[in-house]
Amino acid sequence: MPLRINTKSHKQYNADAFTEVDYIDLIKIYNSLKDGMSKPEDWFDKEKKKTAKSNLSGLLKKRKKLIKKNLKSRIKRVI
Incomplete structure (x- = not known):
């Protein structure tokens, strides 16, 4: 190139x-x-590198959902 x-x-x-x-x-x-x-x-x-930011944002949202899901399942087990 x-x-x-x-x-x-x-x-x-x-x-x-x-x-x-x-x-x-x-x-x-x-x-x-x-x-x-x-x-x-x-x-x-x-x-401008918008694609990298939007990709990272999406990955962080998925990670946050997984953490919440895991925490909810752990709380249910304890209760």
Whole structure:
């Protein structure tokens, strides 16, 4: 899979098509970030990972139901 660089201008570059001008632009972005003149959000799109969160949420809900079920069965045995 080729390396892709996503910026807010929606430009995507293949590593094979990367030129010296593109490299200079990245150096300018790096220097701006390093000097505190801009933030990463100013230059790069933030990837959202909703699938991982929703999957984890579902697993936690299932686990909670199993725990409740086990506790109820234990309480019935004691009583």
